[in-house]
Amino acid sequence: MSVRTTHLDKGVGGAMAALSAAAKKGLGDPVLAELVMIRASQINACAFCLDMHVDIAVKNGESVKRIALLNAWSEAGGLYSERERAALALTEAVTVLTDGFVPDEPYENAAKHFDEAELAHLIALITVINSWNRVMVSRRVEPGGYTP
Numbered sequence: 001m002s003v004r005t006t007h008l009d010k011g012v013g014g015a016m017a018a019l020s021a022a023a024k025k026g027l028g029d030p031v032l033a034e035l036v037m038i039r040a041s042q043i044n045a046c047a048f049c050l051d052m053h054v055d056i057a058v059k060n061g062e063s064v065k066r067i068a069l070l071n072a073w074s075e076a077g078g079l080y081s082e083r084e085r086a087a088l089a090l091t092e093a094v095t096v097l098t099d100g101f102v103p104d105e106p107y108e109n110a111a112k113h114f115d116e117a118e119l120a121h122l123i124a125l126i127t128v129i130n131s132w133n134r135v136m137v138s139r140r141v142e143p144g145g146y147t148p
Contacts, residue, residue, distance in 0.1 A: 034053050036091045046136050
């Protein structure tokens with residue numbers, strides 16, 4: 001395996017952290033924010049971000065059961081609310097971009113559950129966690145280095 005940089009410019013990291021904080025605050029639901037970040041990190045196989053956001057979710061009161069079943073949320077029946085399911089579907093659509101764009105169905109469904117400002121913050125949150133995932137995965141940053 002090649003040696004990878006561990007350097008992250010403080011200005012870049014600070015800007016990404018500020019965007020993440022603003023998106024979380026605007027969404028107004030810290031538990032849902034962590035579920036979204038965990039789900040994107042699962043898709044992107046980012047062990048560092050999974051480790052960090054699972055810890056934060058548990059500290060925010062999320063159950064281990066819901067975190068464990070998050071990878072199969074669409075099959076988990078009523079374990080997740082309709083609002084959470086809409087956010088998770090949009091997370092998957094934005095993260096994967098299968099057709100090169102976000103399909104209308106997950107976007108329109110999310111728009112039924114979030115007002116315009118919340119939806120904008122949700123999209124920002126999904127975008128920034130995908131950026132964080134790529135920053136960490138490309139450098140192969142291992143889990144366990146997060147300290148609040």
